[in-house]
Amino acid sequence: MDLIPQAFSDAVLLAGLYTLMAVGLSLGFGVVRIINFAHGEMIMLGAYGAFWLFTLFGVDPLISLPALIVVGYVVGWLLFKGFIAKVLDAPHINQILLTFGLGLAIQHIAIILWTGNARSATPVYATSSFLIGDVLVVHGRLVAFAVAVVMVAALIAWLRWSETGLATRAVAENRAAATLMGVDVRRIYALSFGVSCALGVATGVVVSFILTITPFMGFPMLVKAIAIVILGGLGSIPGTVIGALVLAFAETFASYYLPEGSGWAEGIAFVLIIGILILRPRGILGEAVET
Amino acid sequence: MNMRYVSVSLWVAGLLLALLTPVFGSPTMVDITFRTCSLVVLAVSWNLMASAGLISLGHSAFFGLGGYAAILATNSAGTPFWLSLLGSLVAGAILGLGLALITGKMRGIYFAITTLAVSEGLRVIAVMLPDLTGGAKGAYLAPDNFPGAFTVNMAMGIAAVGTCLIAWAISRSRYHFAFRAMRANEGASQMLGIYPLKYRAAITAISGSVASLAGAVEVWHGGYIDPALAFDLHITITSQIAPILGGIYTLSGPVLGAVATTLIGDATRIGLGHIEGASLLVFGLILVGCVLYLPQGIRGGIAQFLDRRSKRSASTPMPADAGQR
Numbered sequence: 001m002d003l004i005p006q007a008f009s010d011a012v013l014l015a016g017l018y019t020l021m022a023v024g025l026s027l028g029f030g031v032v033r034i035i036n037f038a039h040g041e042m043i044m045l046g047a048y049g050a051f052w053l054f055t056l057f058g059v060d061p062l063i064s065l066p067a068l069i070v071v072g073y074v075v076g077w078l079l080f081k082g083f084i085a086k087v088l089d090a091p092h093i094n095q096i097l098l099t100f101g102l103g104l105a106i107q108h109i110a111i112i113l114w115t116g117n118a119r120s121a122t123p124v125y126a127t128s129s130f131l132i133g134d135v136l137v138v139h140g141r142l143v144a145f146a147v148a149v150v151m152v153a154a155l156i157a158w159l160r161w162s163e164t165g166l167a168t169r170a171v172a173e174n175r176a177a178a179t180l181m182g183v184d185v186r187r188i189y190a191l192s193f194g195v196s197c198a199l200g201v202a203t204g205v206v207v208s209f210i211l212t213i214t215p216f217m218g219f220p221m222l223v224k225a226i227a228i229v230i231l232g233g234l235g236s237i238p239g240t241v242i243g244a245l246v247l248a249f250a251e252t253f254a255s256y257y258l259p260e261g262s263g264w265a266e267g268i269a270f271v272l273i274i275g276i277l278i279l280r281p282r283g284i285l286g287e288a289v290e291t
Numbered sequence: 292m293n294m295r296y297v298s299v300s301l302w303v304a305g306l307l308l309a310l311l312t313p314v315f316g317s318p319t320m321v322d323i324t325f326r327t328c329s330l331v332v333l334a335v336s337w338n339l340m341a342s343a344g345l346i347s348l349g350h351s352a353f354f355g356l357g358g359y360a361a362i363l364a365t366n367s368a369g370t371p372f373w374l375s376l377l378g379s380l381v382a383g384a385i386l387g388l389g390l391a392l393i394t395g396k397m398r399g400i401y402f403a404i405t406t407l408a409v410s411e412g413l414r415v416i417a418v419m420l421p422d423l424t425g426g427a428k429g430a431y432l433a434p435d436n437f438p439g440a441f442t443v444n445m446a447m448g449i450a451a452v453g454t455c456l457i458a459w460a461i462s463r464s465r466y467h468f469a470f471r472a473m474r475a476n477e478g479a480s481q482m483l484g485i486y487p488l489k490y491r492a493a494i495t496a497i498s499g500s501v502a503s504l505a506g507a508v509e510v511w512h513g514g515y516i517d518p519a520l521a522f523d524l525h526i527t528i529t530s531q532i533a534p535i536l537g538g539i540y541t542l543s544g545p546v547l548g549a550v551a552t553t554l555i556g557d558a559t560r561i562g563l564g565h566i567e568g569a570s571l572l573v574f575g576l577i578l579v580g581c582v583l584y585l586p587q588g589i590r591g592g593i594a595q596f597l598d599r600r601s602k603r604s605a606s607t608p609m610p611a612d613a614g615q616r
Contacts, residue, residue: 035400037348086583093346094582096403097535100348101578104528108575111568215568219524223411226404263419270412277405278393 002134003256009135011245011252016145017206018244019152021221022228023237024199027155030235031172031192034084034095038103039225040218042197044110046072046204047121047213054121054208061121062143065205069198076197080190088189103218110215118212126209144206151202155195156237168192172235220266227269231276247272294597298543305546306452313444325444325512327553328451332505333526334533334545334552335454339461339498342540343491344474346403349410350502350530353383355521356413357503358510359424365436372438372511376446379507380500387499391492414522429517432510443511450508454501455546461497462542466490474540502530525571529556532574535581538590547589 025039049068050061083102087094125139159165170178171188179185228247232239250268255261312324333350340347357379364370364378394402417424424430461467469490472480477487510516529552537548556570563569585592
């Protein structure tokens with residue numbers, strides 16, 4: 001059987017999920033100029049939220065998604081007000097270490113609350129599948145892809161047409177000029193950090209019925225998200241989509257065609273990070289970002 | 292009372308303690324000293340990079356690489372103990388150099404990201420090459436060349452003392468000022484005639500090689516290595532928390548911090564050991580707390596306290612830059 005159509009379909013579906021995973025990180029960086037090393041933990045929290053609502057109350061992850069997004073926004077807003085706002089003008093090292101420390105603390109609170117056991121939400125569509133020709137499509141992955149497309153489209157629409165979205169873009173482009181135009185920069189920072197975390201949580205909800213959920217799941221996903229964001233250029237949404245496609249295709253084809261490929265696929269994010277830093281540090285579509 | 296004599300005698304006492312405990316100490320003392328010395332090496336190494344403006348979020352990469360280099364050298368070629376340590380030093384220096392060259396002109400965030408990716412990448416490689424590394428099951432050290440526990444403990448003590456001496460030598464040299472300039476503003480430092488890449492490559496090579504050494508001695512100590520152990524996030528975290536807790540960019544800060552971190556780690560293990568994850572939660576909170584409220588660490592806190600006291604007795608102003616060295 002020819003594997004290429006199957007690999008192609010798998011990669012496209014995965015790319016949707018990866019875009020959602022990385023776009024929040026990219027937004028946070030583009031606007032607040034801080035890489036949130038706790039972003040993986042937001043994904044983890046979203047996954048646990050969906051899992052518990054499903055297991056305890058039988059709420060389908062797709063139904064709990066909107067509520068959890070709101071919770072994610074509030075958590076992000078609080079993290080910003082409580083911690084991030086204090087290091088906005090501090091050296092990079094403080095910002096990096098602060099978000100890293102926050103991620104560490106959140107991860108271990110999760111371990112204390114929910115143990116390190118692996119779990120998974122199992123709505124019916126998680127494992128059911130259908131065939132198109134020779135290509136097997138798992139419903140859960142298709143649902144995840146659809147959610148990702150809707151969320152990213154909503155993000156783009158918000159940035160393009162709403163007033164706060166416009167203000168957010170203005171701040172991302174030129175903080176000083178935005179201030180002069182009467183934009184409350186601090187408010188926009190808090191807002192976009194909240195949205196960034198909400199996108200992380202949304203990723204987690206979607207992931208809850210695709211991958212196994214553990215308190216440690218955030219860190220590898222963070223590395224992948226960073227690879228995507230670097231690949232596409234920090235702070236660019238089309239770039240993020242391309243980065244996600246590249247990573248998803250590289251990983252999927254590696255796991256289909258290399259011996260023991262699924263193990264090696266985990267290292268591809270790392271290879272891409274190193275490669276892109278050597279060849280084109282601005283990313284594929286990125287503008288020069290001074291850090 | 293002259294502060295300088297106090298600090299010199301504290302240093303001498305600390306270094307002697309590191310070297311004499313393996314000879315005279317009780318088993319518990321030897322164990323605590325070993326772990327403290329290991330963390331001193333890592334913390335001083337991390338701080339060396341940080342003092343040049345390079346934040347490592349993947350110090351376990353060096354640690355793990357050193358461990359694997361040592362175990363591979365001795366298991367496959369029968370390399371004796373001391374020679375295997377030399378091999379690890381070289382391996383760590385090469386990785387450090389490579390990092391400096393790859394990240395090139397990019398600073399801060401990119402360097403941090405790359406180190407994080409390197410340690411993840413090395414972990415994947417270690418898992419995926421079972422013929423070479425033993426894969427996920429890990430590898431045991433062949434006991435033929437084992438020089439005895441005493442020698443290994445001494446080696447870690449010597450490594451800690453040596454690392455401190457290197458850091459001291461750097462702090463006395465022009466490198467110290469070059470790093471401070473680079474940290475503050477790399478562009479401006481270039482105008483002063485500093486060629487940043489040269490200094491950066493030198494510091495990452497030195498820092499990487501000593502961190503690898505710690506990993507190598509740890510392998511001889513434990514006799515076993517696997518990818519999860521070698522590239523453990525715990526190593527990365529403790530080697531950055533120690534200098535931050537003690538006092539970043541200083542000579543004594545990482546050492547103070549390493550002692551404090553080891554003690555805090557042991558205390559949480561004893562006190563909260565029944566709660567899985569509690570000790571790393573404490574470290575996470577310490578990291579956040581230090582960044583927000585104690586940016587100069589314990590050392591800065593002590594300096595402030597002494598400053599206030601001396602102000603009360605005699606009104607001599609402290610230099611603003613105190614604690615930078």
